[in-house]
Amino acid sequence: MKYANRYVENAIQLLQAYDGTVPLAIFLKKYFAQYKKFGSKDRKNIAQLCYAYFRVGSAAKNIQKEEGIKIALFITNNEPGKWGELFDENWLTNWTGTILQRLAYVESIQPLFDRQQIFPFDKVLSAEVDSTLFSHGHLIQPDLFLRVRSNKLNKVKASLTNAGIQYHQLTDTTLALPNSTKLNEVIALDTDAVVQDLSSQKVGALIQKIDRKLLSSPSSFSVWDCCAASGGKSILAHDILGSFKLVVSDIRSAILHNLSQRFERAGLRHYQQFVVDLSNIHLQKNNNIHLPKADLLIADVPCSGSGTWSRTPEQLFYFNQQQIAVFQDLQQKIISNIIPSLNKGGYLLFITCSVFKQENEENSAFIQHKFSLQLLEQGIIKGYENKADTMFAALFRRI
Numbered sequence: 001m002k003y004a005n006r007y008v009e010n011a012i013q014l015l016q017a018y019d020g021t022v023p024l025a026i027f028l029k030k031y032f033a034q035y036k037k038f039g040s041k042d043r044k045n046i047a048q049l050c051y052a053y054f055r056v057g058s059a060a061k062n063i064q065k066e067e068g069i070k071i072a073l074f075i076t077n078n079e080p081g082k083w084g085e086l087f088d089e090n091w092l093t094n095w096t097g098t099i100l101q102r103l104a105y106v107e108s109i110q111p112l113f114d115r116q117q118i119f120p121f122d123k124v125l126s127a128e129v130d131s132t133l134f135s136h137g138h139l140i141q142p143d144l145f146l147r148v149r150s151n152k153l154n155k156v157k158a159s160l161t162n163a164g165i166q167y168h169q170l171t172d173t174t175l176a177l178p179n180s181t182k183l184n185e186v187i188a189l190d191t192d193a194v195v196q197d198l199s200s201q202k203v204g205a206l207i208q209k210i211d212r213k214l215l216s217s218p219s220s221f222s223v224w225d226c227c228a229a230s231g232g233k234s235i236l237a238h239d240i241l242g243s244f245k246l247v248v249s250d251i252r253s254a255i256l257h258n259l260s261q262r263f264e265r266a267g268l269r270h271y272q273q274f275v276v277d278l279s280n281i282h283l284q285k286n287n288n289i290h291l292p293k294a295d296l297l298i299a300d301v302p303c304s305g306s307g308t309w310s311r312t313p314e315q316l317f318y319f320n321q322q323q324i325a326v327f328q329d330l331q332q333k334i335i336s337n338i339i340p341s342l343n344k345g346g347y348l349l350f351i352t353c354s355v356f357k358q359e360n361e362e363n364s365a366f367i368q369h370k371f372s373l374q375l376l377e378q379g380i381i382k383g384y385e386n387k388a389d390t391m392f393a394a395l396f397r398r399i
Contacts, residue, residue, distance in 0.1 A: 004085050007042070011049035012065045020318030024050065052076045054313035055139050058117040063110065071113060075102050076139045099139055121306075121321055126357045126392060128380040134355065137384035138310045145198045145388065146175040146183075149239060149266075152192040159187045174201055176387070179311075190265035196232050198388035199307075199353075199381040203233070206349060206377060206395040207240045214397075215295050215345045220245060224294035226278060226338050227251075231259040233298050233351070235266050246271035247292045251278070279333040284340065295346040297338055301331045303352040303359050307383065307390035328358040332366055339371050339398075348373060348396040353389055355380070360392040367396060374399050 018027050028050070032043050052072040053060070060068035070086055077083065080095035087095070094105040106113050116122075119135035146167075148156050153172065160167050160175075163186045168176045176198070177183075187193055212218035221244040225234045228248035238244070246268070250256050253275045263271065276289065283289060304327050309316040331352070342348055350367065352359050360380070367373055378394035 003042075003045075004083055007045045007049060008066060008069055008086065010038075010042075010046045011053070011069055014046065014050060015053065015065060018050075018314075020314055023312060024054070024314040048077075049073060051313060054317045055310075056118055057135075057138060057313070057316050058120050059114055061117070062112045067110070071106050071110065075099060075106060099136065103136075119316065121319075121356070124321065124324060124356050124358065126355055126360045126380050129355050129382070129390070130384075134384045134390065137387075137390075138313060138316060140310065140387060141179050142310050142383075142389065143176040143198075143387045144179045144181050145196060145201065146177065146187075146193045147196045147201050147236070148173050148175065148193045149191075156187050156193045170198070174198060188265070190235070190262050191267070194232065194235055194266070196236070197383070198386055199383040199391045200232065200389065201236070202381050203349070203351060203391070203393050204236050204240050206393055207237055209376065209395060210241065210296060210347050212241075212295075215343070221296070222292070222294045222343075223247070223296045223298065224249070224292050224338070224341065225298040225300075227300050227302065227334070228259060228273075228298075229255055229300070231262050231266075231268075233300050233349075234271075235263075235268065237296070237298065238266075238268055244296075247294070248273045249276050249278070251275065278337045279330050280337070281333060283337045291338070291341045293341050293343055295343050297342050297346070297348045298351070299334065299338060299348065300351040301334055303327050303331065303354040304356060305353055306355045307353040307392075310384070311389070324356050324358050327354070328363060331359060331363050335363070335367060336370075339367075339373070342398050344398055346398050347376075348398070350394045350396065352392045354392060355390050360394075364394045367394075371398075373397065 014031060018024065028047050032038050038046065049069050053069050055076050056072045060071055073083055074087065074091060074095060080092055084092055094102060103115050107115065118138055122131040125131055146156065165177065165181055165186065170176055183189060189195060212221055215221065223237060223244050224247045226249050228234060228250050231248060234246060234248055248259060248271060256273050256275065304324060305315060339348065350364065354360060364375065364378055368375055373396035376395045376397055381391040381393060383390040
């Protein structure tokens with residue numbers, strides 16, 4: 001590739017200016033807006049080098065950035081021809097191997113590179129997570145996933161085919177596409193199909209276990225999506241359970257505005273929404289705030305996001321392990337404020353996109369012991385086996 005060495009120099013300058021306080025995608029956008037000399041191809045190639053560097057986590061921290069970038073590119077990229085001028089013949093020969101073979105080659109010539117440091121937090125993982133497979137999963141760009149809505153599969157597939165977009169059908173409702181696929185002008189997003197990670201879609205298996213017949217008034221089933229964000233779990237619940245009384249809340253008013261637009265496209269028009277800080281320890285004593293009663297509480301709580309770092313590898317690079325306890329405490333405050341709203345016989349669906357046991361199994365135990373809720377099912381959704389996010393989900397019932 002022409003200018004490959006110059007791109008490495010540009011990437012080093014960018015990495016030296018970046019400190020991890022904002023998402024890399026946002027930083028790149030602002031950086032390139034400031035330095036307008038970079039064309040679209042330049043921006044794409046420099047960004048690729050930066051993301052590759054962060055994908056190897058801490059494994060290259062003790063190596064000069066130029067060499068670290070080249071090593072990361074060699075391991076994570078499957079197109080040796082594109083960047084060939086950066087490497088000598090020995091590297092290019094070994095580039096034809098698998099990712100694990102490339103890792104072994106790097107370790108044989110660079111003793112400062114340690115694959116165990118790609119994800120250096122293995123001692124605090126949830127028990128079900130395979131630390132080696134999960135760690136190596138950060139070296140691979142995840143897929144983009146569509147959840148196709150009822151009776152829309154043929155329409156969506158035809159639209160993708162007509163647009164020349166490659167996809168792989170996983171189930172009757174799930175399609176996997178290359179991560180960089182642009183869909184806005186191809187399909188009716190949220191109307192015909194929802195962009196939703198594969199593991200997030202699998203949370204629906206727990207929603208399907210909810211038995212309305214066990215409730216005193218199944219015809220007036222009520223759902224409170226208490227950390228709703230853009231509303232993906234509410235749309236999923238609607239598509240599985242049908243109609244119900246819906247309330248959504250979030251701490252961010254701007255994201256609830258986005259939710260409203262998304263619900264309009266998805267056909268969800270009868271719901272209530274409000275802004276609230278559910279981590280406020282005095283919330284239950286505030287007479288001005290009336291939290292809704294619900295038969296199903298969906299609590300997709302704020303977390304470390306460690307199960308999604310293959311999408312945002314800069315967060316892996318800059319993460320401080322002490323933050324795990326901070327998120328655990330935040331989640332327990334939210335849980336303590338919402339569970340009094342759960343009707344007798346009702347369900348709590350607790351979700352994180354974390355792989356850390358403090359946020360997952362330990363908070364599940366907190367829910368059971370402090371509030372005497374019955375645990376029906378819990379587990380890790382292993383996205384690293386399917387080029388997807390990794391999540392934890394647990395379903396409880398108030399008996």
